[in-house]
């Protein structure tokens with residue numbers, strides 16, 4: 001029987017957008033024990049996250065905190081892809097020309 005309670009369900013976080021950024025934040029919040037409501041305007045994500053080249057490429061970051069953060073992001077992506085059964089080939093890259 002449908003609920004007659006007119007108030008929307010409450011969550012610790014409401015995230016707008018089911019692309020990689022929205023999902024990454026949702027997963028992090030859930031792993032930390034918080035509850036999440038994810039709002040996606042389409043039936044499935046249709047933005048840049050499903051139209052990109054698929055490269056997890058931590059380039060162009062200066063040494064230090066930014067590079068460490070990029071490498072940590074790559075590590076998280078790799079672990080999450082393995083958990084979700086998403087193919088992730090570690091092939092390295094070769095940057096041939098800048099201009």
Ligand SMILES: Cc1cc2nc3c(=O)[nH]c(=O)nc-3n(C[C@H](O)[C@H](O)[C@H](O)COP(=O)(O)OP(=O)(O)OC[C@H]3O[C@@H](n4cnc5c(N)ncnc54)[C@H](O)[C@@H]3O)c2cc1C
Pocket residue numbers: 016017018019020021022039040041042044045046047048049050051052053054055056057
């Ligand atoms: C051609 C191309 C190639 C790329 N290649 C790479 C690559 O190889 N490697 C890489 O790291 N990055 C790449 N990028 C960049 C990367 O894809 C984006 O930075 C990333 O996907 C952005 O993620 P996002 O979650 O912010 O946005 P999106 O994936 O665009 O997700 C936003 C979501 O929010 C939803 N939304 C928007 N407004 C609302 C609303 N008002 N209410 C509810 N839902 C809403 C949209 O429907 C969408 O699903 C590429 C981008 C492009 C365009």
